[in-house]
Amino acid sequence: MIIGPFLIFSIHCVLIHAYTSTNNGAAVDEMRVPNSPKSVAIIGAGAAGLATARVFARATEGTDCVIRVFEKHEKKDNRDRGSSNGKDDERIFGIGGVWHYEGSPPMSSNQKKNKPMYKYLRTNLPREIMGFRERPWGNVKRNDWRVVDSLMPSFGDPDDYSYPTHEEVHSYLSDYARHFNLTQKISFGCEIKNLQIVNRDDEWSPIRLEWSCTENESCSHEEGVFDIVCVANGHYAKPAPLTIISKDDQSPAFKGTIMHAVEYDDPQAFEGKVVLCVGARASGSDLAREISQYASAVYLSDSTLDPLLGDDIPRSHGNVTVMPRTDVVTDEYIKFNGFSKESIVKGIDTIILCNGYDYDFPFINDGSMLGDDWSCVTGERRVAPLYEQLWHARYPSLAFVGLPHSVLPFPLFELQAEAIAAQFGLLPTLDNRMKAAIKDANGGGPNVPGRVQDTHFLGGFQWDYCRKMSCLAGNYDDRMEGYLSLNKVSKEHNDL
Numbered sequence: 448m449i450i451g452p453f454l455i456f457s458i459h460c461v462l463i464h465a466y467t468s469t470n471n472g473a474a475v476d477e478m479r480v481p482n483s484p485k486s487v488a489i490i491g492a493g494a495a496g497l498a499t500a501r502v503f504a505r506a507t508e509g510t511d512c513v514i515r516v517f518e519k520h521e522k523k524d525n526r527d528r529g530s531s532n533g534k535d536d537e538r539i540f541g542i543g544g545v546w547h548y549e550g551s552p553p554m555s556s557n558q559k560k561n562k563p564m565y566k567y568l569r570t571n572l573p574r575e576i577m578g579f580r581e582r583p584w585g586n587v588k589r590n591d592w593r594v595v596d597s598l599m600p601s602f603g604d605p606d607d608y609s610y611p612t613h614e615e616v617h618s619y620l621s622d623y624a625r626h627f628n629l630t631q632k633i634s635f636g637c638e639i640k641n642l643q644i645v646n647r648d649d650e651w652s653p654i655r656l657e658w659s660c661t662e663n664e665s666c667s668h669e670e671g672v673f674d675i676v677c678v679a680n681g682h683y684a685k686p687a688p689l690t691i692i693s694k695d696d697q698s699p700a701f702k703g704t705i706m707h708a709v710e711y712d713d714p715q716a717f718e719g720k721v722v723l724c725v726g727a728r729a730s731g732s733d734l735a736r737e738i739s740q741y742a743s744a745v746y747l748s749d750s751t752l753d754p755l756l757g758d759d760i761p762r763s764h765g766n767v768t769v770m771p772r773t774d775v776v777t778d779e780y781i782k783f784n785g786f787s788k789e790s791i792v793k794g795i796d797t798i799i800l801c802n803g804y805d806y807d808f809p810f811i812n813d814g815s816m817l818g819d820d821w822s823c824v825t826g827e828r829r830v831a832p833l834y835e836q837l838w839h840a841r842y843p844s845l846a847f848v849g850l851p852h853s854v855l856p857f858p859l860f861e862l863q864a865e866a867i868a869a870q871f872g873l874l875p876t877l878d879n880r881m882k883a884a885i886k887d888a889n890g891g892g893p894n895v896p897g898r899v900q901d902t903h904f905l906g907g908f909q910w911d912y913c914r915k916m917s918c919l920a921g922n923y924d925d926r927m928e929g930y931l932s933l934n935k936v937s938k939e940h941n942d943l
């Protein structure tokens with residue numbers, strides 16, 4: 448048993464309970480229970496939406512609560528598609544969000560690829576800490592998704608590998624949906640178009656949704672009102688603006704190819720080319736690694752990387768050269784942040800912008816009745832006002848699952864969903880929620896002092912965040928502490 452953090456957080460949980468109770472006008476010793484929702488809508492059937500659907504199904508078991516998941520993808524039949532790894536294909540197309548890989552559009556269609564998953568991607572987290580707590584990974588190689596009745600990460604079969612392919616993650620999510628009977632709750636081909644707070648004077652107001660449906664013609668345009676709406680629409684669809692590229696007025700503009708990482712699929716397309724990846728986080732580094740197997744040279748540039756070495760020699764790993772920030776891009780040369788001649792590079796054919804994605808909620812608009820209580824500005828990477836990065840601070844029947852990044856996503860989704868289910872009708876007062884939300888948004892999240900763009904960056908703060916979610920969910924105990932501590936140790940080991 449891990450005593451230290453458990454004791455501290457047990458006290459913290461008691462305080463959260465007391466705070467929640469007093470701030471809702473109830474006596475501290477009076478045990479408050481959450482309201483029981485009659486209807487829950489979930490936007491998106493990616494990993495976050497599936498986890499939320501499962502948690503609500505469990506939390507509302509035995510009640511007449513209706514849980515509906517809206518997924519804009521259609522549920523295509525996958526029987527004819529086969530699987531590239533030779534196993535029986537058990538993936539459910541339409542679920543899985545980013546893990547539902549569709550490849551590149553045919554050349555003849557003239558369309559650009561607009562989904563972030565790429566052909567040879569393997570996870571950058573080991574499956575032991577990537578799965579859901581309630582259904583850890585079984586044996587990937589054997590497609591054996593056995594239930595492991597344990598809170599601890601499953602270290603599985605020593606004969607198995609830790610970093611699955613995207614197809615295997617899709618299979619895992621399909622198994623999860625099948626095992627918990629989630630597919631029947633999903634309305635496939637239904638895209639949410641509008642969201643509206645029904646009663647602005649009621650802080651736990653129901654929420655109206657409007658959607659359009661392609662899969663079933665009888666519901667081509669519909670609407671419905673829900674007690675709780677959980678937004679789980681993902682955050683890898685809208686490329687961040689291209690502010691990194693700047694021009695030099697004296698030289699002609701870059702005539703090579705500029706593309707965003709969302710368009711990348713197959714490294715063989717870069718055979719013999721000189722490629723610059725701008726941005727060296729997870730995708731920039733992985734793309735540089737893949738492409739370097741075919742390209743003649745790859746430059747990987749990021750403002751967080753060390754400037755050119757003191758002796759003016761750029762650092763190279765094979766044919767990948769690490770560069771600082773990209774400053775000037777012209778057709779004659781590209782200049783990186785530095786003063787030496789090595790900071791100027793010529794002959795680059797292709798620039799891949801690996802500068803990330805923006806949060807995007809096209810269904811939240813002027814008609815949503817959120818007024819000034821909504822901010823999601825292009826390029827800011829911040830959603831506000833949110834209480835605990837999860838609930839809309841003014842109208843908490845609206846929640847956003849999966850906004851924090853640099854985290855273990857699946858375990859975090861599960862805990863966030865459990866907190867939403869446990870806190871419906873509870874939470875601190877409006878005043879306290881708003882104060883906390885404004886502090887968070889203006890302070891740049893848990894990093895102090897933080898940048899606005901890092902409001903939802905958790906990294907090492909995620910463990911305390913998960914403990915807090917677990918306290919709010921009412922399931923924090925020594926087993927949970929063990930689970931979180933083991934995830935932390937495994938994650939830190941993975942980062943070595």
Ligand code: FAD
Nearest residue numbers: 491493494495518519544545563570571638639680681856
């Ligand atoms: P998504 O998977 O994007 O799902 C959102 C769903 O919402 C989609 O199905 C979409 O169609 C639907 N939707 C959107 N708008 C609407 C609407 N208006 N109406 C109805 N439906 C809508 N995480 C890891 O844990 N390990 C990894 O190794 C890893 N590698 C990654 C590699 C890449 C290239 C990317 C892009 C991400 C990676 N991630 C990884 C992070 C990954 O995004 C999360 O793990 C997780 O899958 C995100 O799930 P989500 O449900 O939040 O979003």
